[in-house]
Amino acid sequence: MINPLLSVEDLNxxxxxxxxxxxxxxxxxxxxxxxxxxxxxxxxGSGKTLTALSVMRLLPPNxxxxxxxxxxxxxxxxxxxxxxxxxxxxxxxxxxxEPMTSLNPVFTVGSQIAEVLLAHENISNKEAMDRAVGLxxxxxxxxPELRVKEYPHQMSGxxxxxxxxxxxxxxxxSLVIADEPTTALDVTIQAQILELLGGLKEKTRMSVLLITHxxxxxxxxxxxxxxxxxxxxxxxxxxxxxxxxxRHPYTRGLLESLPGKKGEKLVPIPGQIPRxxxxxxxxxxxxxxxxxxxxxxxxxxxxxxxxEGHFSRCIRAMEI
Amino acid sequence: MELLNVQNxxxxxxxxxxxxxxxxxxxxxxxxxEVFGLVGESGCGKSTLGKLILKxxxxxxxxxIFDGIDVVKAHRQDLAKVRRGLQIxxxxxxxxxxxxxxxxxxxGEALIINRIVTRREVKERAxxxxxxxxxxxxxxxxxxxxxxxxxxxxxxxxxxxxxxxKMIVADEPLSALDVSIQAQILNLLEDLRKDSxxxxxxxxxxxxxxxxxxxxxxxxxxxxxxxxxxxxxLFNGPMHPYTEALLSDVPKPEVGGKREKIILRGDxxxxxxxxxxxxxxPRCHRRFGPCDTVVPVYKExxxxxxxxxxxx
Numbered sequence: 001m002i003n004p005l006l007s008v009e010d011l012n013x014x015x016x017x018x019x020x021x022x023x024x025x026x027x028x029x030x031x032x033x034x035x036x037x038x039x040x041x042x043x044x045g046s047g048k049t050l051t052a053l054s055v056m057r058l059l060p061p062n063x064x065x066x067x068x069x070x071x072x073x074x075x076x077x078x079x080x081x082x083x084x085x086x087x088x089x090x091x092x093x094x095x096x097x098e099p100m101t102s103l104n105p106v107f108t109v110g111s112q113i114a115e116v117l118l119a120h121e122n123i124s125n126k127e128a129m130d131r132a133v134g135l136x137x138x139x140x141x142x143x144p145e146l147r148v149k150e151y152p153h154q155m156s157g158x159x160x161x162x163x164x165x166x167x168x169x170x171x172x173x174s175l176v177i178a179d180e181p182t183t184a185l186d187v188t189i190q191a192q193i194l195e196l197l198g199g200l201k202e203k204t205r206m207s208v209l210l211i212t213h214x215x216x217x218x219x220x221x222x223x224x225x226x227x228x229x230x231x232x233x234x235x236x237x238x239x240x241x242x243x244x245x246x247r248h249p250y251t252r253g254l255l256e257s258l259p260g261k262k263g264e265k266l267v268p269i270p271g272q273i274p275r276x277x278x279x280x281x282x283x284x285x286x287x288x289x290x291x292x293x294x295x296x297x298x299x300x301x302x303x304x305x306x307x308e309g310h311f312s313r314c315i316r317a318m319e320i
Numbered sequence: 321m322e323l324l325n326v327q328n329x330x331x332x333x334x335x336x337x338x339x340x341x342x343x344x345x346x347x348x349x350x351x352x353x354e355v356f357g358l359v360g361e362s363g364c365g366k367s368t369l370g371k372l373i374l375k376x377x378x379x380x381x382x383x384x385i386f387d388g389i390d391v392v393k394a395h396r397q398d399l400a401k402v403r404r405g406l407q408i409x410x411x412x413x414x415x416x417x418x419x420x421x422x423x424x425x426x427x428g429e430a431l432i433i434n435r436i437v438t439r440r441e442v443k444e445r446a447x448x449x450x451x452x453x454x455x456x457x458x459x460x461x462x463x464x465x466x467x468x469x470x471x472x473x474x475x476x477x478x479x480x481x482x483x484x485x486k487m488i489v490a491d492e493p494l495s496a497l498d499v500s501i502q503a504q505i506l507n508l509l510e511d512l513r514k515d516s517x518x519x520x521x522x523x524x525x526x527x528x529x530x531x532x533x534x535x536x537x538x539x540x541x542x543x544x545x546x547x548x549x550x551x552x553x554l555f556n557g558p559m560h561p562y563t564e565a566l567l568s569d570v571p572k573p574e575v576g577g578k579r580e581k582i583i584l585r586g587d588x589x590x591x592x593x594x595x596x597x598x599x600x601x602p603r604c605h606r607r608f609g610p611c612d613t614v615v616p617v618y619k620e621x622x623x624x625x626x627x628x629x630x631x632x
């Protein structure tokens with residue numbers, strides 16, 4: 001068996017200490033294969049963004065974490081800072097939700113792309129700028145030789161996100177992590193950006209780890225899906241399985257709460273997402289679950305196989 | 321019965337020496353207990369239109385009649401009457417609630433100012449309103465920060481309901497909420513329409529929500545309505561290429577969800593420099609001869625179906 005490109009093992013992330021300690025990510029494990037397209041779905045507070053940040057070891061300084069994040073055989077969480085710097089932006093890169101806050105307003109986009117290249121490759125300024133023009137072209141920005149001299153504020157939201165993607169792919173990384181890359185954009189622009197990301201993935205054979213709350217994006221792009229709730233993965237499967245054969249009440253609830261035909265009453269998930277300091281004992285979804293029984297409160301279920309490559313954290317997975 | 325009638329509404333903003341036409345010649349009407357859905361991308365003018373209707377901003381031109389009252393000409397008393405009948409809820413419920421006011425005070429203020437009940441009855445009435453939006457009476461004494469996003473939106477709805485309105489302008493009421501909560505709020509709005517006969521102007525960029533909730537739908541682009549028709553027809557057979565592209569671009573949560581998409585060229589142009597001819601022509605996948613020079617007429621191309629496109 002080939003080792004996966006990235007494997008996260010028993011990852012725990014928490015904030016605070018003693019009685020005030022909040023566990024945001026709980027014993028999480030996941031794999032990203034070579035040339036994979038893995039999507040993590042979850043709502044706010046599910047821990048999906050922190051999981052992504054931990055892969056780059058970009059967690060906030062007050063975060064407490066344990067576990068292993070193995071990328072190409074090396075543990076990122078225990079790596080020396082120098083080694084980490086060589087990795088970030090080169091072999092793993094990241095695209096964030098809000099392109100305006102990720103770009104520096106006082107430098108041209110060209111110099112910001114060139115900076116990535118200069119940091120990781122032994123090339124001249126001139127070569128770096130030339131490559132920046134090429135990269136802007138490959139993310140389909142019209143007249144890149146002019147645009148390269150522009151500042152972020154001169155561009156639209158969609159253009160800025162293209163610049164972020166150009167920076168992310170500048171050093172041909174093996175893994176691009178995209179955290180809600182289209183959430184700040186309109187649907188017609190979202191379609192452009194996803195099409196671009198998918199096309200680049202095919203062309204460069206990089207892996208993509210995409211984080212979203214939008215099940216529509218999952219259906220169109222994911223090869224595999226992991227669903228997160230309250231800091232845990234509650235279901236994982238191939239994209240088709242998730243839609244045809246959901247085996248966790250939360251996944252099922254998410255699918256049923258999407259607006260469909262007019263006149264059909266929506267079936268929302270009742271209640272609220274629990275606060276992290278108010279999580280119930282046993283299964284964390286019991287407060288909102290339709291299928292809850294006595295046994296659910298006793299012990300938190302394990303993530304167990306329910307089919308070929310399909311796992312669910314529910315004791316009634318086969319009944320629902 | 322017609323509740324709201326908007327005729328040729330305009331709102332222009334001066335930008336330096338130039339003019340930004342945020343809302344340009346928009347007409348539509350909404351009947352009692354009807355849901356009118358308004359969809360469009362950021363900057364198309366849909367929120368500006370929502371605010372014009374309540375005269376929260378002064379229109380540049382046009383006529384807005386709500387429940388027999390001319391909103392544009394209305395002052396003080398008449399305007400107060402309009403706003404008793406016509407309420408608004410916004411996208412971000414936290415920003416619409418005073419952090420230092422308890423729920424009782426926020427909802428109660430509307431009740432007292434408008435003399436809906438006496439001071440002694442405020443508590444009882446507020447509790448009734450909260451129950452109507454699915455919150456229990458304990459909530460009366462809490463502050464906005466003690467609630468989740470979905471609950472806060474319910475408080476805003478309860479406050480809007482305090483004055484017994486006939487219609488609510490809902491400006492992106494779901495956008496700030498999580499997926500599992502959006503369905504709860506959408507169901508609540510649906511119940512209010514059914515039980516209390518409330519009409520809605522439902523503004524959203526979420527096409528599925530518009531398709532689900534509205535009776536009539538209109539698509540805005542660069543300040544103008546480019547297509548308007550009964551919602552089912554608009555979503556099943558869009559006539560304007562822009563509507564067609566919008567619908568094709570929404571990722572569908574179903575197996576084999578990946579279909580041929582219409583990827584529009586480029587970005588929405590600046591509303592200050594609207595392209596000549598059809599404003600949509602630079603991005604249009606169906607453009608032909610007259611599109612870049614002749615402005616298409618907004619007309620009823622089929623019964624009940626309004627569109628501005630040279631194809632029809």
